[in-house]
Amino acid sequence: MSGVASQVVLHPVTSQSLKLLGTTTGRDKTYRAVQYLARFLAWFLLTRGYKDQSVRWNALKSHLALGRKMMRLGKPLENLQAALRAIQSYGKGETGEQITTIARQLSYFGYLSYDTLVWANAIKFITLKPETAQKVNKTANRFWLAGILLNITHGLLKAGRLANEAKKLRSGPAWSEKDVGAEADLELKYRSLEVARAATRHQFVIDVLDVWLPATSLGLVNINEGVLGIFGLVTSIMGFRSQWIAVNGKK
Template sequence: MHPLVSKSLKIWATTLGRDKTYRAIQYFARFYAYILLTRGDKDAAQRWNALKNHLGLGRKLMRLGKPLEHLQAALKASQSIALSRQSAERFTTVARQLCYAGYLAFDAVVWANSVKFINLLPPKADRTLRISLRFWFAGILFGLGNGLLKAGRLANEAKALKAVGTTEKSVGDNAANETKLKVLERERAAVRYQMLLDLMDMWIPATGLGVVNFNDGVVGLLGVITSVMAFRSQWNSLQMG
């Protein structure tokens, strides 16, 4: 009945919590299999590769409905009143969500072919995978662009609040400004955190596309780190009832 156990059970009751946990294990298996192969232990590496592959297929199955979530998020962002004055932020937000929807839609086709529900010829299967990776890579790039724009806007807002604070004489006004500054600092920290996650995550699809030539050890380690970071964000945002 410890609160830590209760919170763990609550986060693992969510699809996102389970997905990030499976993702961390999947990429650790990729990393560890590479280490075992470099040591010449092919039998053990094969077991970890099998775990990686099965977790990957399981995660694809869990994500079959997610393209609709991203399409809905894109629609909401396009109609957002809060983003109406931030056209560049709105564009990058919508573009990111559309790219993720495209990535997951093609990823579903990859899954269907992997489980033999459909049968694609090898060249077409490879092309489908590459299209999926391109959408993923583009989504991350749009996310980074959005982060830069948002970070710049929040920095300007914080600077303006600090400038106003130096001229305010009312204690109440100063207190209100301090509260707003704290909210802005939390938002800025969240944006920086997400940008760091995206900066590391982008090398995974980039490697699959041949943009860079990282080995499975590096890719696996990056995947573990970003999975733990995403899980941590979800953990911190979870409210215990």
């Protein structure tokens, strides 16, 4: 039994998981996946008439949401820094991409700043009137929606640019045997472009699914909790996978 336990505890996957969970982003992605799974299960059980079991999962969803808000304290400053860096480098890249980057970071700064007030009010650290709390939450969701829409726009612009660059590389002049080094360099650039295109498509899918979360909260669309839970779970798993690769360096 001890041998089996040792194999599980000391298994490379266990070590990689602990390494991932040792990062704030890794924990956030994990909590987010459980949060949206709980959101789906709460809806599923409620629609099947299991109210008591639904309450349990709904409570888990709510507490994880509050915990994630606390973990994001100070995060708005990161977005503000990113916006300022983008402003300082303005003119050194594609104008459309730079503008959407700046606007997106400012939107997320606004979203997370207002979200901090939502959290502080929820834990009774500050007391907001019900109508004020509702306005703050609505404003946070507006900034969140704006940030995702800007990210989608940014992704479309970047995808178009990368596609054009890849096309130019592939349609370039044929290389002779004397230009083996140049051909290898060309192939390396093309592979780098393909990696960037894949990452852009990956983020685009996440944004297209996540955009319905704030849109529903604002009443712009009417999507049930079950579908939103699935959307959130899928994008959480996608984000978790990306973070796993970033931390452990392997798929």
